[in-house]
Amino acid sequence: xFIKGEDGQxxxxxxxxxxxxxVYTSKIISSHRDLxxxxxxxxxQSKNPRNSFKHxxxxxxxxxxxAKRVQxxxxxxxEKGAQLAAQTMGSGExxxxxxxxxxxxxxxxxxxxxxxxxxxxxxxxxxxxxxxSAKDRQARxxxxxxxxx
Numbered sequence: 203x204f205i206k207g208e209d210g211q212x213x214x215x216x217x218x219x220x221x222x223x224x225v226y227t228s229k230i231i232s233s234h235r236d237l238x239x240x241x242x243x244x245x246x247q248s249k250n251p252r253n254s255f256k257h258x259x260x261x262x263x264x265x266x267x268x269a270k271r272v273q274x275x276x277x278x279x280x281e282k283g284a285q286l287a288a289q290t291m292g293s294g295e296x297x298x299x300x301x302x303x304x305x306x307x308x309x310x311x312x313x314x315x316x317x318x319x320x321x322x323x324x325x326x327x328x329x330x331x332x333x334x335s336a337k338d339r340q341a342r343x344x345x346x347x348x349x350x351x
Contacts, residue, residue, distance in 0.1 A: 246292025
């Protein structure tokens with residue numbers, strides 16, 4: 203995620219943070235009451251409610267977007283930001299199922315009735331689990347559960 207493209211093109215992580223920044227800004231303008239979280243998975247460090255999921259790092263809890271969050275996402279961009287992200291979160295084992303489960307818990311902890319619940323998943327891996335069929339099955343099951351809710 204942190205490797206720059208040819209001819210100095212931004213890394214996948216940098217482009218992802220640009221998208222996140224754009225979503226935050228557009229939500230502030232169009233529907234500031236929407237709740238947004240920023241969750242990284244496949245991280246070395248774990249930071250999530252009750253720390254029950256390894257390699258899942260909740261950078262922003264589910265809450266209304268604001269200028270402070272936009273600034274924090276902006277700080278994760280470019281070379282300095284990628285270094286900060288690599289130091290803060292590192293890179294570890296990947297479990298998309300755990301990340302989805304963590305996101306489901308974030309939603310269930312909110313007492314408000316939300317009209318829309320959306321997850322945007324960015325990865326540069328075609329096979330996030332590297333062929334581990336048990337992890338693939340777990341992720342598909344959790345995704346199906348989330349779709350039903």
